[in-house]
Amino acid sequence: MRSDTYTIVFTTIVTVVLGLGLSVTADSLRERQSINEELDIKKNILSVLGFSLSSEWENDKIQSLYEQNINELIVDKTGSILGPIESSNSDKYTIYQSRENDKVTGYAIPIAGKGLWGTMYGYFAIEPDAETVKGITFYRHKETPGLGAEVDKEWFQSNFVGKKLIDTNGSLVSVEVVKGYVSSTDPKAMHKVDGISGATITGKGLTTFLKNDLQKYEPYLSKVRKLNQIESL
Amino acid sequence: MGENPISIHVLGICSALAITTKIDTAVVMTIAVVAVLSISNVVISFLRNNIPNKVRIIIQMSVIASLVIIADQVLKAYMYDMSKLLGVFLGLIITNCIVLGRAEAYAMQNSPSKALLDGMGNGLGYGSILIAVAFFRELFGFGSIYGAQVITNQIYLGGYENNGLMILSPGAFFILGLIVWAHRAYTGTSDKH
Numbered sequence: 314m315r316s317d318t319y320t321i322v323f324t325t326i327v328t329v330v331l332g333l334g335l336s337v338t339a340d341s342l343r344e345r346q347s348i349n350e351e352l353d354i355k356k357n358i359l360s361v362l363g364f365s366l367s368s369e370w371e372n373d374k375i376q377s378l379y380e381q382n383i384n385e386l387i388v389d390k391t392g393s394i395l396g397p398i399e400s401s402n403s404d405k406y407t408i409y410q411s412r413e414n415d416k417v418t419g420y421a422i423p424i425a426g427k428g429l430w431g432t433m434y435g436y437f438a439i440e441p442d443a444e445t446v447k448g449i450t451f452y453r454h455k456e457t458p459g460l461g462a463e464v465d466k467e468w469f470q471s472n473f474v475g476k477k478l479i480d481t482n483g484s485l486v487s488v489e490v491v492k493g494y495v496s497s498t499d500p501k502a503m504h505k506v507d508g509i510s511g512a513t514i515t516g517k518g519l520t521t522f523l524k525n526d527l528q529k530y531e532p533y534l535s536k537v538r539k540l541n542q543i544e545s546l
Numbered sequence: 547m548g549e550n551p552i553s554i555h556v557l558g559i560c561s562a563l564a565i566t567t568k569i570d571t572a573v574v575m576t577i578a579v580v581a582v583l584s585i586s587n588v589v590i591s592f593l594r595n596n597i598p599n600k601v602r603i604i605i606q607m608s609v610i611a612s613l614v615i616i617a618d619q620v621l622k623a624y625m626y627d628m629s630k631l632l633g634v635f636l637g638l639i640i641t642n643c644i645v646l647g648r649a650e651a652y653a654m655q656n657s658p659s660k661a662l663l664d665g666m667g668n669g670l671g672y673g674s675i676l677i678a679v680a681f682f683r684e685l686f687g688f689g690s691i692y693g694a695q696v697i698t699n700q701i702y703l704g705g706y707e708n709n710g711l712m713i714l715s716p717g718a719f720f721i722l723g724l725i726v727w728a729h730r731a732y733t734g735t736s737d738k739h
Binding site for chain 2: 315319320323324327328331334335338339342345346349350352353453455458459
C-alpha cells in the first residue's frame, strides 16, 4: 500500500500531463476545425438555396460559388435593411439572398431551437415570392440517430418544399410538423408536413422554433411580398 | 478468435448498434477504437507499476478520456463530415466497456508490447463485428456496399424494397444476435464456463 502523498502527487502529475496534451491538441487543430465549420455553414446555405454541390469539390470552389451568388443582408425588426455601420444594435437578423444573373432566386434564414436532446441549428430557404418554402437543412443537432436525426434525411426535408408560409389573408402561419401523416383532405395541408415516427418531440420543437424564427423575418418578408405585388401589377 | 469482445463477451453493444448503418462509419469507428484501445493499453501498461491501486480506475479513465477527446478533435479537423455522422458515439468510446476492460484486465498485468498487441487485437475484433453488421445493414437497408449501389434500379422496379428495419436499431439487434449465435456455435462457447 502506498502513502496518500504518493497517490496525490501521482494523480496530479497524470492530470497535468493529460491536460497539457489535450490543450496542445485542441489548440493546434482549432484553426482547421473552424475553417471546416465555416465551410460547412456555407455549404448548407448554398444547398438549402438549391445550388447542387458535389462532395468532391475543393474548398476554394465552394468559397467562390458562395461569394458570387450569396448576398448577406442584415435586417432589423421593422424589416428595413441595415447597412454595415448601423448593424451594431441588437435586433438584427441576417438573411442570405441568392442571386443568379442579377435576379433574386431565394432567401435563406438561420433557424435554431430546441429539439429533444439539445439545440438544433439549420437554415430555411424561401422562394423569391417570400411565401413558398424552397428548402430546409440542419447542420448541427443532437437528435437520436434513426429517429429525430431523420431531419437530416432527404425524405423529410423534401416534404417542406412547396409548402406555403402564409394563409390566404396574408398572415404568417408557418409550417407545422404533424404527428403521423398529413391527410390529403386537410384544408391546411399546404402548411403541414409529415412527422417522423418516434420523434414527436423533435417535430414539435421544430414547429415551434421555425415559427418563432419566421416571425422575426416576417416584417422584411412581407415587404418583399408587397414589392412583388406592385411589380406584378 | 475465441475471445472476441462483442460476440463472446458481449461488450460494446451500444456503439455496435448505433454506428453500423453504413460500412464507412463502421470503418472509421473501428480505426478510432483500435487507436484509442492500443494507445491506452500501452500507456497504462507503462504506468502499471506506479499507479496507486486506490485510484487506478480513475487514472485509467483519464487516460482513455483524453485519448478519445484527441481522436474526436482530430476527426473534426480532418474528416469533418465523418465526425458529424459519428456525432456523440465517438465520444462514447470512453464508456465502451472494452477499452476500460482491457486496461484493467490486461494492461495492468502485462508489458507494453503485449498490451499493444492485446489492444490492437481487441480493437480489430470489435471492428470486424461492426463492419460485418454494417455490411448487412447497408446491403439490406440502402441496397449498397461501401456507398456503391449494388441493388440496381431494375430490381427495385421489380418490386424489391429496402428494408427500413435494417436502418433502425432493432435491425442491428437481429443481425448482432445472429452473428453472436453463429460465432458461439462455431467456437463452441457457452455461458456455462
